[in-house]
Amino acid sequence: MTATNAPIAGAIPQDSRPRHGPAAVPALSIAGVSHSYGPRRALIDVSFDVAPASFTALLGLNGAGKSTLFALITRLFGIQAGRISIFGHDIGRAPSEALRLLGVVFQSRTLDLDLTVTQNLLYHAALHGIARREARVRSGEVLARIGLADRAGSKVRDLSGGQMRRLEIARTLLHRPSLLLLDEATVGLDVKARADILSHVRRLVTEQGIGVLWATHLFDEIMPGDDLVVLHQGRVLAHGAVEDMIAAAGARDINSAFMRLTGAAAEPGSPAP
16 A cells, blocks of 8 residues: 555554564464364364564365364454464454454455445445545555456456455455455466466565465465465474475475375365365
């Protein structure tokens, strides 16, 4: 978004924005988190951090526990064991402070198909207490950034799948979060739309300093410079730089490293049924 010197309604005060750098607290800290659905253990002592202004990929097959973890981070589910904090704010003890720094794009689309692109954005902005005039300014900014300015008056149902996903990302940026969670954000999209979405999110990291946790089961969405968390059957099997993980596994690429870590017999790079 375009920077201004004047205070912005609904924005985080400059002196309270999360600080980046070596001494910065993690954008997201997951510590000893476990969760069960009755007798089934969905997450088992999960621990990892996401650094500010970084891209962290959460890699796991469908059913690994990625969506359960996102539901806990966003407080859709209560935490049964462990601790989650966003820029040092415990989501159980200080949920308002934590969640105001967070933006989320879930796997299932949550747009209102019968509203226009702008109406969807304005409705979301109102939920965050952003004044209508400011909301219109921010809506114009995010639509221009994602290349949908010419569709501002279109009904959402008339957009392509890739355009809808870009709109959801734009919507979650309206309140200017410092951490963005995306759960299988490219599911159901064609190759070009997937590449466009991923490129846009990576630019948010480099250009706006947003921390990103990107949940996926697709190897081609992971780059050599990414931080990587491998989640399998509810457990974190590895966490670190992609290159280090490949080297430690004695593998030729992340695909092979994943298979060695998980002992998977099937090719995990294609969508599961």
